[in-house]
Amino acid sequence: DSGVTQTPKHLITATGQRVTLRCSPRSGDLSVYWYQQSLDQGLQFLIQYYNGEERAKGNILERFSAQQFPDLHSELNLSSLELGDSALYFCASSDGQGREIRGETQYFGPGTRLLVL
C-alpha cells in the first residue's frame, strides 16, 4: 500500500460526458502528479501540482484540467470525452517539489480505469 488513494476505481461513461477523478496523496506529500496509461501511448505525464499551484504540464489535452485543493487532495477533470480517452489514470505523490531535487521517489496510487463507450 503506497498511501496514495484514488477514487473511483472504475468509471464507465459515454462519449461527450465529463468525469472527475480524485486523488489523495500520502500524508505530508505536497506534490501530486497525474499520469495516463494507455495501450498505444504507454505511460505519459499529464500535469503536476505542488502545494496547490500548477508546477509542470506534460501531454495534457485542453479538454482536461486539474487542481489541488488546500487539503492537498487533487482532482483531474476530463470533459467532452472521446473513445480514445479510455485509459488507466494514475496519481502519484512525492514530498518534494520535483524541481532542483533529483531522484525523489514518486508513490503511485492504484489508478482509476476509465472506459468511454
Place this chain on the structure above:
Amino acid sequence: GDSVTQMEGPVTLSEEAFLTINCTYTATGYPSLFWYVQYPGEGLQLLLKATKADDKGSNKGFEATYRKETTSFHLEKGSVQVSDSAVYFCALMGRGGSQGNLIFGKGTKLSVKP
C-alpha cells in the same frame, strides 16, 4: 526531448533463470534513473533507483547500474521467481523540460513459469 527505450517484451523465463531487461536513455545532463514494477491489477511500485553515474540501485535481488558512458540502466536478477511476474518500467527524471516528472519506457512484461 528526453526519452527512454527498453527492450520489447514479453519475456518468458523459467523459475531460477537469470533476468536482464535492457534500458537506454536520452537526456540532457544527468538524469535520475528508476525501475518501477506493476503487478497485475495494481499501481506502480518503485523497485530501485540511481541518481548519479556508477551508482548501483538494488532491491529484492534486482540490481541496475547507472552507466553514463553507454547511457544505460539495465535491470538484472540472478534467479527469478514466479512472484516476479509483472510489467517492468524503466524511467528517468531529468533536469531539462522533464524535470520533476517521470519519463517512462514502454514497459516489459515478464512471465516466470514454475
